Amino acid sequence: MPTEKAIVVGAGIGGLVSAIQLASRGVQVRLFERAGTPGGKMREVRIGEHRLDAGPTVFTMRWIFDDIFAEAGARLDDYLQLRPAEIIARHAWSEHERLDLFADQARTVAAIGDFAGAAAARGYQSFCEQARAIYETLDETFIRSTQPSLLGLIGRCGVRGFGGLRDIKPYDSLWQSLGEHFKDQRLRQLFGRYSTYCGSSPFQAPATLMLIAHVERQGVWLVEGGMHQTAVALARLAQANGVGIEYNMDVTEILIEYGRAAGVRLANGESIRADAVIVNGDPSALSSGHFGKGATKSVARVSPKDRSLSAMTWNLVAETHGFPLLRHNIFFARDYAAEFDDIFRHARLPREGTVYICALDRDERNQTASLGAERLFCLLNAPARGDTHPFDAAEIEQCEQRVFSLLERCGLKVTRNPEHSLVTTPAMFDRLFPATGGALYGQATHGWKASFNRPASRTRIPGLYLAGGATHPGAGVPMAAMSGRLAAASLLADLAST
Numbered sequence: 253m254p255t256e257k258a259i260v261v262g263a264g265i266g267g268l269v270s271a272i273q274l275a276s277r278g279v280q281v282r283l284f285e286r287a288g289t290p291g292g293k294m295r296e297v298r299i300g301e302h303r304l305d306a307g308p309t310v311f312t313m314r315w316i317f318d319d320i321f322a323e324a325g326a327r328l329d330d331y332l333q334l335r336p337a338e339i340i341a342r343h344a345w346s347e348h349e350r351l352d353l354f355a356d357q358a359r360t361v362a363a364i365g366d367f368a369g370a371a372a373a374r375g376y377q378s379f380c381e382q383a384r385a386i387y388e389t390l391d392e393t394f395i396r397s398t399q400p401s402l403l404g405l406i407g408r409c410g411v412r413g414f415g416g417l418r419d420i421k422p423y424d425s426l427w428q429s430l431g432e433h434f435k436d437q438r439l440r441q442l443f444g445r446y447s448t449y450c451g452s453s454p455f456q457a458p459a460t461l462m463l464i465a466h467v468e469r470q471g472v473w474l475v476e477g478g479m480h481q482t483a484v485a486l487a488r489l490a491q492a493n494g495v496g497i498e499y500n501m502d503v504t505e506i507l508i509e510y511g512r513a514a515g516v517r518l519a520n521g522e523s524i525r526a527d528a529v530i531v532n533g534d535p536s537a538l539s540s541g542h543f544g545k546g547a548t549k550s551v552a553r554v555s556p557k558d559r560s561l562s563a564m565t566w567n568l569v570a571e572t573h574g575f576p577l578l579r580h581n582i583f584f585a586r587d588y589a590a591e592f593d594d595i596f597r598h599a600r601l602p603r604e605g606t607v608y609i610c611a612l613d614r615d616e617r618n619q620t621a622s623l624g625a626e627r628l629f630c631l632l633n634a635p636a637r638g639d640t641h642p643f644d645a646a647e648i649e650q651c652e653q654r655v656f657s658l659l660e661r662c663g664l665k666v667t668r669n670p671e672h673s674l675v676t677t678p679a680m681f682d683r684l685f686p687a688t689g690g691a692l693y694g695q696a697t698h699g700w701k702a703s704f705n706r707p708a709s710r711t712r713i714p715g716l717y718l719a720g721g722a723t724h725p726g727a728g729v730p731m732a733a734m735s736g737r738l739a740a741a742s743l744l745a746d747l748a749s750t
C-alpha cells in the first residue's frame with residue numbers, strides 16, 4: 253500500500269487529471285465530488301430520454317489527453333472515440349453572410365478570399381503566423397511552468413529578454429492587433445471571439461490570446477457520445493489507477509494543522525486526514541471562506557469586477573429550419589463593442605449578443621438533412637453577477653426573445669417547445685460553482701498582467717494545491733487538464749523534498 257495520502261476536492265477536469273497523475277505515481281488518492289457525476293462544468297443534462305452536453309463542446313489539444321492516458325499506462329483511444337472535424341465552425345452575420353473555417357488551412361484561406369477578398373485572405377495568413385509564433389514562445393516558457401512570473405518569462409524568452417516579450421504582444425489589445433491583419437470588421441469579430449474562450453473581452457484582452465486561434469487550427473475533435481464522455485473516461489482511468497472517487501460528498505473545510513493542510517472535513521461531519529489536498533473548486537471559494545476560516549488566506553481574493561464571463565445557456569430538443577447547422581455555429585451580433593460594454597461595463601445581459609449553437613447531432617455529413625427534433629446547446633455570454641442578481645423569469649424571457657430573433661435574422665428558425673428546453677443562468681452557475689458569481693473561467697484575462705495574476709498550483713498554505721480552469725495556465729478543458737498535471741507535479745516535488 254502506498255504510504256502517502258492525498259485528497260482531491262472536485263471531479264472537474266483538473267481534479268480528475270491531478271488524481272490520475274498522483275495515483276499512477278504511487279500516491280493513495282481519495283477524491284470527493286459534491287455532484288453525483290464527474291465533469292464539473294463538463295456536465296450533461298437530460299431532456300426526456302435525451303442526454304445533452306451543457307458545458308464545453310469544443311475539444312482541442314488532444315495530445316495533452318494522449319499524454320495523460322499514456323502516463324497512466326493506458327490509451328486514450330481505448331476510452332474515448334474522437335474524430336477530427338473537417339469544418340471547425342460556421343459563422344453567420346446575416347442570411348447572406350456566412351463563413352466556414354476549415355481544419356485545412358488552404359481551404360480557409362480560399363473561403364476567406366471568397367468572403368472578404370484577397371487582402372483579407374493574406375491578412376489571415378499573417379494572423380496565423382503571428383498566432384503560431386506566440387503559441388511557440390509561450391508553450392514551454394509559460395503554459396507548462398508551475399510558478400509563472402513575468403521575470404521568469406523574460407528570462408526564458410532568451411537573450412532577447414524584453415524584446416522577446418514584446419513579440420508575444422502583451423501590451424496591445426487583441427482587438428487592436430487584429431486590426432493590423434483585417435480591415436473587414438466581421439473577420440476582426442470572428443478572430444476576436446477567441447478571447448471569450450477564456451471569458452474575456454477582445455477589447456481588453458491582450459493580443460497574446462491569439463494563441464487560442466493557433467490551438468484551434470491544430471485540430472478540433474468531435475467526441476462520440478458527447479463531451480461529457482471525456483470526464484467519464486477520465487473518471488474511469490482514475491478508478492483504474494486506484495483513485496477512490498466518492499460522489500455526493502461536499503467538502504466544507506480544509507483542515508489545517510501547524511500551518512499546513514492536513515485533510516478535509518465533509519458536510520456529514522467526517523474528518524479525513526491526508527498529507528496534501530488539491531482543491532479543484534474555484535480559488536474564490538477558498539478566499540471567501542467556503543472551505544473554512546483557516547483556508548481564506550491561502551489565495552488572493554478576486555474582486556467581482558475582475559471576474560470572467562458567465563453565460564446564459566439553453567439546452568433544447570427542437571426542430572430547426574432554414575440554416576445548414578454544423579456541430580459548431582456562431583451567429584454574430586452587429587455591434588461587438590456594445591455587446592462587451594453591456595457585459596463588462598454595465599454588468600447586464602447584452603441587448604444584442606453573439607450566439608453560439610452546438611448542434612449536437614450534426615457534423616459536416618448531415619448539415620442539410622432534416623433531422624426532426626434535434627439536440628441543441630445555445631450559449632450567450634453574460635455578466636458574472638449570479639451571486640447578486642436573480643435573473644428572473646421575465647429577464648430570461650426577454651433575453652430568449654432577443655437570442656432567437658438574432659438567429660432568425662441569420663436565417664435559422666428554431667421551433668421551440670418550453671417542455672423541451674432547459675435554461676441555465678449565471679445565478680444557477682453560481683450555485684453549481686460556489687463563490688464565482690457564475691464566472692466560468694476564473695478571472696478575466698484583461699490587461700497584460702492578468703495571466704500572471706492567476707493563482708498557480710501552490711497556495712500560500714503548504715500542502716494545499718490548486719487545479720482547474722481558474723488557475724494557471726488558464727481556462728478551457730486542455731488548460732484545466734494541464735493545471736491538474738502541474739498541481740500533481742508540485743505536490744510530488746514537495747513530498748519528495750520533505
Ligand SMILES: Cc1cc2nc3c(=O)[nH]c(=O)nc-3n(C[C@H](O)[C@H](O)[C@H](O)COP(=O)(O)OP(=O)(O)OC[C@H]3O[C@@H](n4cnc5c(N)ncnc54)[C@H](O)[C@@H]3O)c2cc1C
Nearest residue numbers: 262264265266286292293308309310503533720721728729
Ligand atoms: C457553458 C460552458 C462552455 C464551455 N465551453 C468550452 C469549450 O467549448 N471548450 C473548452 O475547452 N472549454 C470550455 N469551457 C470551459 C471548461 O469547461 C472549463 O474550463 C473546465 O471544464 C474547467 O474544469 P475545472 O478543472 O476547473 O473543474 P470544474 O469544471 O470547475 O469542476 C470543479 C468541480 O469541483 C466540485 N467542487 C467544488 N467545490 C466542491 C466542494 N466543496 N466539495 C466537493 N466538490 C466540489 C464541483 O462540483 C465540480 O465538479 C466551457 C465552460 C462552460 C461552463
